[in-house]
Amino acid sequence: RRAAEGFLGTPTNDDRFKLHMRDAALAFEGAPANLKYDLIVFDAYMPGPRMPDSLVTQEYISLLASRLTPSGVFVLNFCLPY
Numbered sequence: 001r002r003a004a005e006g007f008l009g010t011p012t013n014d015d016r017f018k019l020h021m022r023d024a025a026l027a028f029e030g031a032p033a034n035l036k037y038d039l040i041v042f043d044a045y046m047p048g049p050r051m052p053d054s055l056v057t058q059e060y061i062s063l064l065a066s067r068l069t070p071s072g073v074f075v076l077n078f079c080l081p082y
Contacts, residue, residue: 025054028067037067041075051078 004010004019011017020027024042042064044051054060064074 025052025060028063033066035067036069036072038069038072039075040064040068040072041077043077044079 001019001021005012010019024044044055068074
């Protein structure tokens with residue numbers, strides 16, 4: 001949260017902006033299916049040699065797409081230590 005606010009300039013006092021920090025695999029668990037986002041940032045720093053299979057399936061990518069508003073944007077930051 002501090003990194004997003006300090007280095008990315010995310011708003012800290014804007015009711016329109018909500019920062020949700022969760023495990024990507026569980027991010028939408030329990031959330032209403034009609035809840036849509038203007039921006040989804042997937043920050044996937046992995047300590048191992050690859051991203052978990054569950055996060056790169058067609059089903060998961062489709063789930064992400066279904067949660068975006070029509071003009072929504074998906075940003076992927078992917079980093080492996082190798």
